[in-house]
Amino acid sequence: MVSDFFYPNMGGVESHIYQLSQCLIEKGHKVVIVTHAYGRRKGVRHLTNGLKVYYLPLQVMYNQSTATTCFHSLPLMRCVFVRERITVVHAHSSFSAMGHDALFHAKTMGLNTVFTDHSLFGFADVSSVLTNKLLTVSLCDTNHTVCVSYTSKENTVLRAALNPEIVSVIPNAVDPTDFTPDPSQRLDDRITIVVISRLVYRKGIDLLGGLIPELCLKHPDLHFLIGGEGPKRLVLEEVREKYQLHDRVRLLGALEHKDVRGVLVQGHIFLNTSLTEAFCMAILEGASCGLQVVSTRVGGIPEVLPEELITMCEPNVRALCAGLETVIARQRSGSVPSPASIHARVQNLYTWRNVAERTEKVYDRVAGEEVLPLDRRLRRLRAHCGPVAGSIFAFVAVLDFLFLLLLQWWVPDWVMDVAVDATGPHGLWRQVPSSKVGAHSKSAVK
Amino acid sequence: MGPDSAPGPAVPWRKVLWECQPFPDNYVDQRFLEELRRNEGIRQYRYWAVVKEAGFVGERLSCVAIFITIWLYIEEGLLSPETLLWTSLVCALLGYGLHQALTSQVESGCEPRTRLADLQSATIFLSFTFGFSPVLKTLTESVSTDTVYAMSAFMLLAHLVSFPYAHPSPPGSFSLNAALFASVCLASRLPGALHTFAMLSCALLVFALWPCLLQRLRENAPSQFTGVCVGVCIGGVGGLGSQWPGGAVLLALALWSVTLLCPLLLVKLQGQKDNIQGPWDEAEIHEDLSHF
Amino acid sequence: MMEDESFTDINGKSISLDCQSHSSLCSEFIVSVPKVSIGKVMVYTCCVWLLAYAVFFFTENTAVLSSAIFITLVGMMLHIHFVKVDHESLLVIGSLGIQVSSSYASGRETTTFIEMSKIKDIVINEAIYMHQIIYYLCVLLKEPSDPDAVSSVVPLFQSSKPRLNCLVKVYKSCQEIISKC
Numbered sequence: 010m011v012s013d014f015f016y017p018n019m020g021g022v023e024s025h026i027y028q029l030s031q032c033l034i035e036k037g038h039k040v041v042i043v044t045h046a047y048g049r050r051k052g053v054r055h056l057t058n059g060l061k062v063y064y065l066p067l068q069v070m071y072n073q074s075t076a077t078t079c080f081h082s083l084p085l086m087r088c089v090f091v092r093e094r095i096t097v098v099h100a101h102s103s104f105s106a107m108g109h110d111a112l113f114h115a116k117t118m119g120l121n122t123v124f125t126d127h128s129l130f131g132f133a134d135v136s137s138v139l140t141n142k143l144l145t146v147s148l149c150d151t152n153h154t155v156c157v158s159y160t161s162k163e164n165t166v167l168r169a170a171l172n173p174e175i176v177s178v179i180p181n182a183v184d185p186t187d188f189t190p191d192p193s194q195r196l197d198d199r200i201t202i203v204v205i206s207r208l209v210y211r212k213g214i215d216l217l218g219g220l221i222p223e224l225c226l227k228h229p230d231l232h233f234l235i236g237g238e239g240p241k242r243l244v245l246e247e248v249r250e251k252y253q254l255h256d257r258v259r260l261l262g263a264l265e266h267k268d269v270r271g272v273l274v275q276g277h278i279f280l281n282t283s284l285t286e287a288f289c290m291a292i293l294e295g296a297s298c299g300l301q302v303v304s305t306r307v308g309g310i311p312e313v314l315p316e317e318l319i320t321m322c323e324p325n326v327r328a329l330c331a332g333l334e335t336v337i338a339r340q341r342s343g344s345v346p347s348p349a350s351i352h353a354r355v356q357n358l359y360t361w362r363n364v365a366e367r368t369e370k371v372y373d374r375v376a377g378e379e380v381l382p383l384d385r386r387l388r389r390l391r392a393h394c395g396p397v398a399g400s401i402f403a404f405v406a407v408l409d410f411l412f413l414l415l416l417q418w419w420v421p422d423w424v425m426d427v428a429v430d431a432t433g434p435h436g437l438w439r440q441v442p443s444s445k446v447g448a449h450s451k452s453a454v455k
Numbered sequence: 456m457g458p459d460s461a462p463g464p465a466v467p468w469r470k471v472l473w474e475c476q477p478f479p480d481n482y483v484d485q486r487f488l489e490e491l492r493r494n495e496g497i498r499q500y501r502y503w504a505v506v507k508e509a510g511f512v513g514e515r516l517s518c519v520a521i522f523i524t525i526w527l528y529i530e531e532g533l534l535s536p537e538t539l540l541w542t543s544l545v546c547a548l549l550g551y552g553l554h555q556a557l558t559s560q561v562e563s564g565c566e567p568r569t570r571l572a573d574l575q576s577a578t579i580f581l582s583f584t585f586g587f588s589p590v591l592k593t594l595t596e597s598v599s600t601d602t603v604y605a606m607s608a609f610m611l612l613a614h615l616v617s618f619p620y621a622h623p624s625p626p627g628s629f630s631l632n633a634a635l636f637a638s639v640c641l642a643s644r645l646p647g648a649l650h651t652f653a654m655l656s657c658a659l660l661v662f663a664l665w666p667c668l669l670q671r672l673r674e675n676a677p678s679q680f681t682g683v684c685v686g687v688c689i690g691g692v693g694g695l696g697s698q699w700p701g702g703a704v705l706l707a708l709a710l711w712s713v714t715l716l717c718p719l720l721l722v723k724l725q726g727q728k729d730n731i732q733g734p735w736d737e738a739e740i741h742e743d744l745s746h747f
Numbered sequence: 748m749m750e751d752e753s754f755t756d757i758n759g760k761s762i763s764l765d766c767q768s769h770s771s772l773c774s775e776f777i778v779s780v781p782k783v784s785i786g787k788v789m790v791y792t793c794c795v796w797l798l799a800y801a802v803f804f805f806t807e808n809t810a811v812l813s814s815a816i817f818i819t820l821v822g823m824m825l826h827i828h829f830v831k832v833d834h835e836s837l838l839v840i841g842s843l844g845i846q847v848s849s850s851y852a853s854g855r856e857t858t859t860f861i862e863m864s865k866i867k868d869i870v871i872n873e874a875i876y877m878h879q880i881i882y883y884l885c886v887l888l889k890e891p892s893d894p895d896a897v898s899s900v901v902p903l904f905q906s907s908k909p910r911l912n913c914l915v916k917v918y919k920s921c922q923e924i925i926s927k928c
Contacts, residue, residue: 051875052873052874052875053872053873053874053875053880063875063880065875066875084878084879085875085878085879085880088878088879088880089880092880129735129736129737130735131735131736131737132730132731132732133730133736153481158472159470159472160733160734160735161735163487163488163490163491163733163734163735164733164735166488167488167491167731167733173481173483173487174481174483175481176481177479177480177481178472178480178481179480180472211737213738213740215740216740219742284737284738284739284740285735285736285737285738287735288472305738307734307737307738308734308735309472309734311470312470312471312472312473313472313473314473315471315473324738324740325740325741325742326742327742358473359472359473367480370480371480420758420759420878420879421759423759424755424757424758424759424910425879426757426881426882426910426911428873429911
């Protein structure tokens with residue numbers, strides 16, 4: 010698994026990689042995660058159940074994504090791929106330059122690759138035209154692509170000009186044991202609406218700022234509980250100031266993952282105002298905690314929850330207000346299902362084990378495929394990515410191949426020690442916890 | 456539900472994730488991409504309408520050419536500063552009258568400026584320009600002439616690029632400043648202080664006041680506006696031709712390409728446009744949320 | 748005395764491991780690196796001199812040549828005195844401590860001793876070294892205030908950098924001795 014995004018960074022991609030890896034280890038696979046160094050956290054670390062993480066010292070450029078020159082990461086990646094005897098390279102997130110690098114190098118080294126796309130992109134502006142072209146190049150010879158929803162699949166197929174047959178849809182999941190309802194935490198004299206998201210434009214915080222005063226004027230017992238941090242916090246603070254809602258709108262700031270459940274169970278209604286979303290984990294967590302979910306009808310959200318569990322509105326203030334009003338009325342009249350019944354309905358919809366099983370099938374299919382030799386790879390690049398970009402990247406692919414030959418001459422494969430397997434078929438981790446490899450999690454970089 | 460597991464049974468596929476459907480994960484349904492929409496809300500341009508709009512750009516180009524022509528005339532001594540000043544004054548008064556006439560046709564909601572206020576600002580401008588023209592005259596003496604020409608060419612270009620063609624009244628501050636900077640540079644190379652003053656008041660007329668009048672004209676009398684644009688363009692080419700025929704040819708070419716060729720390209724290439732939209736697009740907030 | 752197997756370092760050059768078991772609680776491990784080869788010295792010297800001669804050809808300054816001779820000699824001396832390690836040894840004495848010494852090609856020796864009371868454990872660890880990921884043997888030191896915490900890590904065989912099979916052998920013997928005391 011390769012991605013720029015992993016713990017200690019927090020987010021949907023990070024927890025996806027972690028949970029998927031844990032489930033794959035449980036199924037007897039060997040999983041190694043490669044990411045870039047976070048501050049002083051660099052080198053090799055072992056997490057729960059012997060999940061091995063390589064924090065490679067690569068330069069971070071923007072938004073925790075590494076700078077890419079197409080080549081400089083090859084020596085270290087090759088080292089990881091060779092010593093861990095990797096058979097399938099799985100890159101995550103189209104924002105991760107490291108993931109794209111890994112796909113490219115893996116193909117140069119003759120490994121099969123899988124890519125998971127976690128986000129949606131438009132087609133309208135210049136930046137998306139460029140990133141889409143890069144994605145086309147990157148996914149040109151990737152064996153299989155995984156998307157988190159059908160909308161995301163359509164989007165990725167269009168962006169990267171892929172054959173839809175090699176794109177699978179495997180949704181995200183939540184751990185239902187982490188998100189259990191607890192109605193005793195709710196206050197009965199009021200109705201609490203919970204919002205948990207990063208406070209950025211894409212999450213529709215402007216809409217939230219628009220509907221808060223409107224609803225608060227109509228319903229004096231309505232309270233808002235908002236978790237998350239971001240540049241749009243100003244909008245909410247301004248609204249709170251202007252309408253004197255300090256006691257009814259509480260801004261909790263950034264939340265740790267373990268605190269999310271504690272906030273969710275205090276609410277009656279979960280509100281999501283995103284403007285775009287590939288697969289919304291937040292509404293799933295809200296529903297799992299037994300809340301009524303109100304959300305905008307964007308991206309892959311209509312696919313996530315059955316209609317009886319979610320109220321969907323068009324992304325504008327009036328529709329969201331109307332949607333919330335109906336749910337508030339239902340809540341008042343007591344005609345909503347109990348939190349426990351909602352939880353029972355949701356808990357088996359998405360499980361990581363199911364995700365791992367389906368991903369495993371993708372790996373099985375990919376492992377049997379042949380890797381294109383260099384000449385056919387070049388021909389495919391030029392045929393698939395257009396004459397200009399195709400030729401440029403064909404040239405880059407040739408350079409990458411020559412660089413690999415140089416490295417193989419300099420440090421031959423047989424000189425590299427094969428890593429001791431902590432997980433997988435011959436995993437030592439479970440039998441003797443600290444036999445050979447230092448069981449402590451600290452490791453120095455020389 | 457791995458890829459390529461069982462063949463699709465008779466149950467119809469649904470675009471939902473919460474159900475365990477008897478289809479492989481990489482199943483592609485008939486309905487794949489059915490929500491894709493192409494070229495939604497595209498604008499179909501008509502050639503002559505675009506030409507009319509582009510005429511305004513050509514007019515600006517010609518205005519700059521006219522300004523340079525006047526400068527050439529004064530520098531060569533073919534036009535005395537007194538004549539220029541008197542002509543400017545007459546033009547300004549005529550333009551002011553026209554402006555007032557056009558303004559009175561539409562009742563603007565805000566309080567109109569009084570004549571006295573207009574006169575006041577005109578006096579301030581003129582007296583300051585007159586008082587400072589000896590200073591401006593010697594301002595760039597230590598700078599080489601090449602640098603001054605290069606700077607004014609650059610600034611006039613900046614004026615053309617940054618001019619707010621959609622709402623030219625009042626002219627954008629950057630474009631106006633760039634144009635005035637260029638005219639100060641050029642005026643400081645003239646032989647006397649009166650020359651400088653005449654040149655600067657002419658610049659104010661061409662770059663600051665003329666676009667305002669033209670905007671009124673565009674709002675209230677579109678047919679005359681087209682005529683004026685054509686007139687200015689012809690005047691620009693003709694004027695420049697009398698001093699510098701090569702430049703006139705270049706200007707004519709530029710005008711032709713801006714007003715006729717570029718709109719043609721726009722209309723033709725519009726057919727090539729392939730814009731795709733779908734449910735993955737970021738929703739736009741159409742309401743004005745500032746009042747909340 | 749144990750038999751010598753053939754071992755290599757992380758760059759594929761052969762090294763030799765000499766394990767001497769003085770008693771059940773005391774063993775010494777010596778990793779020897781091959782001597783400086785004459786060929787390599789010749790190649791480096793030739794490179795410097797050819798470069799110097801090229802510079803001399805253009806500048807026609809004889810100081811270039813004499814400084815080249817000087818640089819070669821000083822460089823060689825510094826190399827054998829500070830960089831080139833002839834062998835590194837690890838002496839483990841149960842209940843007393845660990846002595847780590849490395850002797851340079853010039854004959855200079857540096858020795859450090861770590862008391863057993865400060866040592867928490869000896870482990871094989873992984874690290875990113877230049878463009879490679881390697882295994883290395885290291886001594887974990889205890890935090891004086893908190894015996895369970897690790898205060899710092901002392902890497903062993905830093906210059907010779909043996910590969911995993913060699914490290915495992917040393918590691919096993921070390922663990923035997925440490926576990927006894």
